[in-house]
Every structure is written in C-alpha cells, then in structure tokens.
Amino acid sequence: MPTVAKVARTDAGLASELRLSVMRLRRRLAAERHPDNELASGSMAVLGWLYRTGGELTVTELADAERVKPPSMSRTVRGLVEGGYVARRASDDDGRQVRVSLTDRGRDTLLADRRRRDAWLALRLKELSPEERAVLRRAAPILERLATA
Template sequence: MSYANDMTPTVEQVARTDTGLASLLRVSVARLSRRLRSERDPLNELLPVGQLSVLGSLFRNGQLTVGQLAGIERVQPPSMTRTVNCLVDGGYVERRPHETDRRQVVVSLSAKGEETLAADRKRRDAWLAQRLRELTPEERRLLRAAAPIIERLAHS
C-alpha cells in the first residue's frame, strides 16, 4: 500500500481494513473517554469512576440486586459488594432486602446519588456539546448516525 508522501498512513487509509478500523476506534474511544473523565465535576473527584458507573447503571435500570449490578458492570459479585458498601457509606445508594427473596439485597439510587450523577453528566455533556458545535454539520450528521452503532458495540 502506498501512503501519502510514503510516510505515515492517513486515518482514512488505516480505516480501510476492519483491523485498521478496530485499532483506530479503540484508540479514539479510549482518548475521548480519558478526556471526558478529565471533565468530571470537581465535587465528585473523590468518587472513583467505577462507583460513578454503578450510579449510572442504577439510574438507567432502576433498583438492582448486587448480582445484577455485577453482571452489568462486568465484575465479580464480591467486588460489587465492596463497591456498593462504599456507595452506601457515602450516602449515594440505599440497600434493602429483596421483597420476595430475603437472601438478596436490592440497591437503588439515593437523592444524593441522583444529584451527584446529574451534576457529573451535566458538566461532561456541556464540554462535549461545545466540542460538537466546533464540527461541521456533516461531521455532526455522521456522528449521529454512528452513535447507535458505537452503543451497540459497547453492549456486545
């Protein structure tokens, strides 16, 4: 393959193969993720990203058992139990016995958890919205079309 000026390949050239596209997406998504993490609400800096992710899962799914949370977050149940304990101690979630299976515990967002998550999302959404406004209308159209596909990849 011949590259522009026989030097480093362009993004378009790399993305022509599935392997090249995979590499490009992996790097780009990781960089965007790091950049969005750097835009976290300063008041939430003490809340680790994993705990914030659990708050997001509870927001999207409603109350869940520790086992369900572990499955969604792709961690082992003992790890999720530790995370939930920290979130309960901080007042971000509430824990109570399952209605029909008293051996299980159900976890739900507290008011503090909802407020924390909302503030964090608002700040990061504002940063990303500003960056999107810097793109051309065609670039935004392409991202709108790609977003559901990226979401599907993230959940596969």
C-alpha cells in the same frame, strides 16, 4: 497535539483507530468530571445503572452489568452506601438478596457530573461541521451496539 486524520483501509485498521479514539475520548471525558465528585468511575457506573433502570437492582445484576465479580460489586456498593449515594435493603422475595437503589445524593451527584461532561462535549461538537455532526449522529447507535455486545 492534533493528529493527522487517517482513513482505515482494513477492518483491523478501523478496529485499531476506533479503539484508540474511543479510549482517548473516554479519558478526556473522565478529565471533565465534576470537581466535587470524589467517586471512582466504577462507582459512577453503578449510579448510572441505577438511574437508567429507574428502580432497584441486586448486587448480582449490577455485577453482571459492569462485568465484575459479585464480591467486587459488593465492595463498591458498600462504599456507596457509606457515602449516602445508594440505599440497600433486603429483597421482599428473598431476604438473602440485597436490593440497591439510588438516593437523592446519588442522583444529584450523577446528574451534576453528566451535565458537566455533556456541556464539554456539546462545545466540542459545535466545533465540527454539520456534516461531521451528522456522521456522529449516525455512528452513535452503532457505537452503543458495539459497547453492549
């Protein structure tokens, strides 16, 4: 059900409206996941980090990036290895350290999922006015800064 647009008159009101809107958009994008993708969002986030960095990351680096504990990330990585989405190997510098990299299956799964969600969002953006899209273009880097702070 559509909601009536409100203007946040205070920073606290803006925070509340942004939180709610971003959470709803996230849930809506999650609903648009590729139908063949059985991976949880945390596993998809790991594939995304590996893809964005273009190389290998340690379990600790992945845990830090996702703000989870290393044992939790180890479980996620173990499941991704078992599914053939990532590969693990001992670090050249420190044999105790594990390096994780994306496999072809992991990359293909991530990109198919992204294409589907991007297509859905592109259709929704076409429903907006040019002015509204311009506002979102300016807001996107600001939202990214908030998300990575």
